[in-house]
Amino acid sequence: MTGQLRAADIERHLTACESCRDEVVAAEGAAASLAAALPPVPAEAGLRRWLPQLAAAAIVALAVSTAVETHAAYAARAQLARDDGALVAVAGSHFGHTTLSAQRGVSAKALYARDGTWYYVIAVDAPPGAHVVIRRGATTRDLGTLAGDHVATLFSSGGGRSDAIEIVSGSAVVAHGTPAF
Secondary structure, three states: OHHHHHHHHHHHHHHHOHHHHHHHHHHHHHHHHHHHHOOOOOOOHHHHHHHHHHHHHHHHHHHHHHHHHHHHHHHHHHHHHHHHHHHHHHHOOOEEEEEEEEOOOOEEEEEEEOOOOEEEEEEEOOOOOOEEEEEEOOEEEEEEEOEOOOEEEEEEEOOOOOOEEEEEEOOEEEEEEOOOO
């Protein structure tokens, strides 16, 4: 009943004010002519318009994730290869080891052949890009950069006997120890 009263009220108002009714009719006619000028659009056309962009976004996401996973797999394979070489050396020879005194938050250990033919250094939480250096008297030899993030390792052969083993980051000694040959 309420809906009928409303419609009746509107009708009464429109008939009471002829100029208002004429303006509403003119506005409805303008809206209808504008709507008629638009091309018909099927309901699914909006989705079709976005499909190429969605497909391109999916391809980019797949390419990025594939690149990230490939890099991670390569890094893991390289780390395993480094560790395999070290483990073969450890298993096939007599070796000594020393715990390296380290800065707070860093822990490190060095394994080495008793004749100094190889060194295997393991460091936890060493600064990125840290190097392993051995010293004998006044001679210093850089064995290379530790590889890895949280746990970093370096296996080096041909270093010779040394008086000290150090992990160095920039000009700071991060860890150091004395091998016992």
